[in-house]
Every structure is written in structure tokens, then in C-alpha cells.
Amino acid sequence: MTSSHEKAPLLPLSPQPLSSSQRHRHRRESFETGFPLVVSEEIDVQATVPETEAEPPRPAVSVSPCQWLGHNCAVPFTLLMSAIGAGTLAVPYTFVLLSPVQAVLVLCCVGLAMAFTADTLVDVHVKVTTESVDELQGSRETYQHLAWRAGGNLLARLTGALTAFAVFGACVGCVRVVKDMAPVLLSAVVNGFEQWDVEEQQHAVVTSVWVVVLVVVLPLGCLTKISALRFSSYFGVAFSVYLVCAVAYRATIGGIEDAGLDNNGVPVPETKSEASLFWRVAEVVGIYNFTFMLHLNVIPLLAQLVATETARRRKAEDKDIENLGSTEAPVDVHLLQIAGRTMRRHLALAVGTCILLYATFGICAVQIYGNKTQGNILLNLSNDRIMAVPRVAILLTILLSFPLLFHPLRSLVLEMYVACTSRSNKEDENDSAPSQFVQAVVTLLLLVAQIICALRVPGLQVVFSFVGASILLMLCYLFPLIFYVRLTEWRSGRKEMTRLVLLAVLGVVAAVFCVAATLQLVFPA
Numbered sequence: 001m002t003s004s005h006e007k008a009p010l011l012p013l014s015p016q017p018l019s020s021s022q023r024h025r026h027r028r029e030s031f032e033t034g035f036p037l038v039v040s041e042e043i044d045v046q047a048t049v050p051e052t053e054a055e056p057p058r059p060a061v062s063v064s065p066c067q068w069l070g071h072n073c074a075v076p077f078t079l080l081m082s083a084i085g086a087g088t089l090a091v092p093y094t095f096v097l098l099s100p101v102q103a104v105l106v107l108c109c110v111g112l113a114m115a116f117t118a119d120t121l122v123d124v125h126v127k128v129t130t131e132s133v134d135e136l137q138g139s140r141e142t143y144q145h146l147a148w149r150a151g152g153n154l155l156a157r158l159t160g161a162l163t164a165f166a167v168f169g170a171c172v173g174c175v176r177v178v179k180d181m182a183p184v185l186l187s188a189v190v191n192g193f194e195q196w197d198v199e200e201q202q203h204a205v206v207t208s209v210w211v212v213v214l215v216v217v218l219p220l221g222c223l224t225k226i227s228a229l230r231f232s233s234y235f236g237v238a239f240s241v242y243l244v245c246a247v248a249y250r251a252t253i254g255g256i257e258d259a260g261l262d263n264n265g266v267p268v269p270e271t272k273s274e275a276s277l278f279w280r281v282a283e284v285v286g287i288y289n290f291t292f293m294l295h296l297n298v299i300p301l302l303a304q305l306v307a308t309e310t311a312r313r314r315k316a317e318d319k320d321i322e323n324l325g326s327t328e329a330p331v332d333v334h335l336l337q338i339a340g341r342t343m344r345r346h347l348a349l350a351v352g353t354c355i356l357l358y359a360t361f362g363i364c365a366v367q368i369y370g371n372k373t374q375g376n377i378l379l380n381l382s383n384d385r386i387m388a389v390p391r392v393a394i395l396l397t398i399l400l401s402f403p404l405l406f407h408p409l410r411s412l413v414l415e416m417y418v419a420c421t422s423r424s425n426k427e428d429e430n431d432s433a434p435s436q437f438v439q440a441v442v443t444l445l446l447l448v449a450q451i452i453c454a455l456r457v458p459g460l461q462v463v464f465s466f467v468g469a470s471i472l473l474m475l476c477y478l479f480p481l482i483f484y485v486r487l488t489e490w491r492s493g494r495k496e497m498t499r500l501v502l503l504a505v506l507g508v509v510a511a512v513f514c515v516a517a518t519l520q521l522v523f524p525a
Contacts (some may be wrong), residue, residue, distance in 0.1 A: 075301050075308075076342075077237075079294055079350035082241050083446045084357070086173045086398060087291040090461040091358045092247075092365035093375045098277075100366065104359050106281060110288035113506050117480040118294050119344055120503060121146070121185050124483045125299050126340040130333045143296050147479065150486040157419065159411055159479065162471050167409045168450065169467035174405070175213060175454035176463055180376045181395050182208045192267065206455060212399075213451055220403045222443060222514045236397040243390040244361045247377075250386060251364035282517035286469030287461060289514070292354060293468075298343065305339035375461030406446070413442055462521060463487040469517035477510040 095103045125146060144163070148156035180204040182433050187193045193201065313335065365373055369380045378394065381387035434442075457463055481503045490496045 002373060003064050044117075052121040058251075075304055075352075076211060076346040076349055078301055079346055081237050081349065082294045082297045083354050084237050084290055084511070085401075086177060087287070087293075087464050088240050088243075088358070088361065089177065089376050089378060089394075090287050090464050091291060092362045092369075092373045092377045093461045094287055095362035095366040096371055096373045097280045097284055100363050102277075102281075103284065103362055106284050107288055107358055107362075108355055110285060111292055111351045111355045113510065114289070114292040114476055115347050116293065116502065117476055117506065118298050118347055120480045120484055120499065121295060121298050122340050122347075122488050123140050124480070125302060126336055127489075128487050129336055143475075146299060146483055150483045155482075157416070159475070160416065162474050163387055164409055164412045164416070164474065166293075166410075166467055166471045167405050168446070169275060169463055169471070171402065171405050171409065171446075171450045172387065172453045172457070173460060173467075174402050175209065175450050176457060177376060177395065178212055179205065179209045180379055181391070181456055181461065182212075184382055184391075187472045209455065210451060215401050216399060217406075218443070218447055220400070235393070236401055239393040239397055241357065242376075243387075243394065244357050244364075246386050246390055247368065248360055248364045250384065251367045279520055282469070282513045282520060283461075283465050285510070285513045286465035286467075286517040286521075288358075289468030289472045289476060289510075290464040291358065291468075292351065293472060293476065294350065296349065297481070298347070301346075302336075302339055302343050303317055303343050306335050309335045309339050309342070332436065375459035382484050396416065410439075410443055410446060413446065414439060417442070447521045465517060466521045469514040469521070473510055477507050477514075481507050 094106075097103075098106065121143070128146070128149060144156050145161050147159040183193075183201065186201075186204055186208060190204075193204070195205070290297050361377075365377055365380070372380065378391050379390050417434055417438065454463075481500075484490060484500060484503055488496065490500045
């Protein structure tokens with residue numbers, strides 16, 4: 001993440017291919033590089049081969065294990081971090097709504113569907129780029145730019161707005177975790193907190209949420225350089241895996257008695273077990289959509305794979321950089337196709353890992369806590385000493401990683417503001433920037449809105465189910481179908497027609513369940 005004065009538009013206000021000078025200046029925000037941000041700052045995914053033609057051949061140097069891991073594991077690890085996050089905390093609740101067998105089946109179906117639509121984005125981007133070789137070096141490898149190519153500025157700005165709402169929901173989920181954990185923290189800090197009246201406890205919880213967000217989170221969200229906080233995403237994945245292992249260990253050595261479930265502090269959730277299977281599956285699909293969200297990272301990470309493959313090929317063949325990157329040679333397209341195949345393997349690995357982790361997490365948690373499993377599993381870990389470390393660690397990680405979501409969200413909202421208020425030409429629109437006062441107002445309004453939403457929603461699972469069933473239906477199912485129809489020659493062969501049919505079927509099925517889940521959440525019975 002770069003400083004604020006270096007940032008480039010997230011919304012393609014003028015999405016034509018960038019000039020050479022613009023490409024040198026362009027630095028991407030988190031939406032465009034994939035967040036959580038894990039790609040090393042020394043590697044610029046926008047860098048192109050012709051821009052390095054003037055560089056002399058570099059002598060071969062030994063690669064350290066850390067460098068090897070950075071070059072070979074950064075992309076798959078970013079995909080994992082895109083999925084594994086706060087949404088993981090709501091996964092065990094889905095195993096209460098459904099039986100373990102049903103939940104695992106739905107989990108596999110949603111995971112495969114999300115992997116297929118993400119793979120479609122890779123396929124579309126590769127085909128679009130190979131069909132316009134002249135624009136290969138100037139295109140902006142983003143989801144929003146693909147939307148612009150498919151539907152112009154209107155679809156691109158709609159995509160940016162939906163992305164902002166999706167990340168806003170993720171921020172609300174983070175604040176909701178703080179609210180859920182506040183009673184436990186207050187019990188540890190304030191003597192006799194358990195003996196307070198219920199109203200006094202609730203008032204203290206609400207006050208603590210406002211204080212934590214405005215005193216701790218707000219300063220972090222106002223930082224102009226937050227690249228150092230990307231390590232919180234590493235810890236987030238590590239602690240999430242540790243939490244899954246701890247729950248599995250607890251399920252192996254003992255049940256609810258050993259886990260020490262706090263029945264007084266945690267109410268029994270309304271699992272809607274009396275509802276029909278269709279409505280329960282609909283709610284579960286929304287949650288799983290959120291936990292498999294990879295699509296915003298796929299295209300920019302594909303560019304990272306191209307850059308990595310280019311560097312690897314240069315070293316392996318000991319070629320001059322100009323021979324490797326000549327625009328007359330088709331090697332760039334070839335590298336892009338290789339990167340596309342590599343990305344598909346990474347997608348399969350990431351989704352398969354998530355399915356395994358989520359299934360293990362849900363089955364073991366329900367074995368321990370039964371129908372008392374909460375929408376936020378951290379609520380079930382109040383008195384378990386084994387769970388104390390991951391519980392506190394995940395809370396701190398969420399606080400530190402919040403700016404990784406909030407910072408690009410604020411940037412996107414500000415650019416939407418510029419796009420709506422600017423009346424000048426496109427160049428002036430791209431160069432214009434909101435005043436400091438407007439930035440401060442937007443920052444404060446976003447935080448206040450997130451706190452209010454987090455305090456009013458019934459539970460963490462409601463946040464993720466709503467976002468997954470409404471906004472991600474568009475971003476992960478319907479938009480890939482639109483991109484595929486508009487940007488590829490889907491009539492050219494049986495394989496292309498088969499993919500189109502599968503995308504259409506997935507879109508219809510997802511729309512049925514997601515619309516039902518959205519209506520159920522907006523208009524509860």
C-alpha cells in the first residue's frame with residue numbers, strides 16, 4: 001500500500017489503456033492488488049516487459065528460502081487470505097442450521113461453484129488480453145476494468161459500488177466481532193461486571209464498542225501508509241487455522257463439559273430449525289458465499305503470476321530482457337496462458353483447503369457445543385483455557401487488519417464522490433481530489449454507519465449471510481456470466497457452450513437461494 005498522494009483511481013473514471021508515463025506513476029490500492037495485501041512491495045504487478053528493456057542484464061544471484069517462498073507462495077497464500085477471515089467464525093453455525101452431511105454437501109457445492117466462476121474470470125481475462133495484444137502492456141488488470149470492457153462506465157461504476165458495499169459489510173462484521181467479545185473483555189477488566197444489571201452491561205458494551213472503534217480503529221484507518229499492517233493478515237490466517245486445530249483437539253479429547261461453555265453469558269441462538277430446508281439452505285448459501293470470496297483478487301494476481309513467470313523465464317533461459325519482452329514476439333501471450341493455468345491450480349488448491357478447514361471446523365464445533373453453537377463461534381469459547389489464545393489473538397488481528405478493509409473502502413467512496421460531483425472533462429476528473437474536510441467527513445460517516453449497523457444486527461452470521469446472498473450474488477455469479485457472454489466467443493466451440501450453460505445454471509440456482517435468503521433477512525417472519 002502506498003501513500004495517499006500516489007494512489008490511482010479504483011473506479012475506472014477513464015479506463016482507457018494507460019500511457020507509458022501513467023504506467024510508471026500508477027500504484028494500485030488494495031482493491032486492485034488484491035487484499036489482504038501480501039505481494040511484496042518490491043514487485044510491481046503493473047510493471048511490463050518493455051518498461052524494463054533499458055535495464056542491463058542482472059547477474060545471477062542465490063535465492064534465499066524466504067525469497068523462494070515469497071515468489072512461489074505469495075499468490076496462493078493471498079487467495080487463502082481472501083477467503084479465510086472473519087467469515088470463518090460463522091461457519092460452525094451453518095452446521096446447526098443443517099445436519100453435518102447436508103452442510104458439507106452445500107459447502108462443497110458452493111465452493112466448487114465459486115471456484116468455477118473465479119476460473120471463468122481467469123479465462124475471460126486471458127482471452128480478452130490475447131485478442132488485444134496491442135493493449136496487453138497498457139491494460140489495468142482489475143475486476144472493475146473487466147466490467148468496463150463488458151458494459152462501459154455504467155457497469156464499471158456499478159461494480160465499484162457493489163464492491164464498496166461488500167467491503168462495508170466485511171467492516172461491519174469486524175465491528176460486530178468487537179461487540180460480541182466486549183462482555184468477555186469487560187469481565188476481565190472490570191471487577192464485578194457479571195453482577196451488573198443486564199441494562200448496565202449492555203450500556204457498557206455499547207460504550208466500549210464506540211470507544212474501541214473511535215480511539216483505536218479510527219487512527220489506524222486514517223493512516224496513509226498501511227503496508228506494514230499486511231502482516232496482520234498473515235497472523236489472521238495462522239490464528240484461524242490454529243482455532244480450527246484447537247476446536248478439533250477439544251472435540252477429540254472431550255465434549256461440552258471440558259470446553260466450559262458459558263451458558264449464562266451466551267443465549268441459545270435462534271437456529272430456525274422449524275423453518276423448511278429450503279430457507280435454511282438459503283441462509284447457509286449466503287454465509288458460504290462470503291467465506292469463498294476470491295474474485296476481486298483473481299485478475300490482479302494473474303498479472304503477478306505473469307511478472308513472476310517472466311522473471312523466472314529470463315533467469316532460466318539467460319536471455320536478454322528485450323528478446324523476452326519484444327512486442328513483435330508472442331511470448332507475452334504465451335506467458336499469460338501459462339499464468340492462467342497456474343492460477344487455476346492455485347484456485348483449486350485454495351478452495352480445496354477452505355472446504356477441508358471449514359468442514360473440520362463445523363463438524364468439530366457442533367460436536368462440542370451442539371445446538372448452542374453461536375453465529376460467532378468465539379462466543380462459545382468464553383471459559384475454555386485452550387481457546388483463550390486464539391480468541392484474543394483473532395480479536396487483535398481483526399482490529400489490526402480492519403484498516404486493510406477500511407482504507408480502500410474510503411478511497412473507493414471518495415472516488416465515487418468525485419465521479420458524481422465532477423462536471424469537468426475526464427482528465428480533470430482523474431486529477432481532482434476531494435478536500436481534507438470531505439475526506440474527514442467520509443471517514444467519520446463510514447465508521448459511524450458501521451458501528452450502528454454492527455450494534456443493530458442480530459448476529460455476526462446475519463451480516464455475512466446478507467452480504468453473501470445479495471451483493472456477492474452479483475459479483476461472483478451474475479457478473480462473470482455477463483463478462484463471459486460479452487467478452488468471449490462463446491459460440492466458437494462445444495467447450496465454450498458448455499461453460500456458458502454451466503454459468504447460466506449456476507446463476508439461476510444461486511439467484512433462487514440468494515434472493516430467498518435476502519428476503520428472509522430483510523423481512524423476517
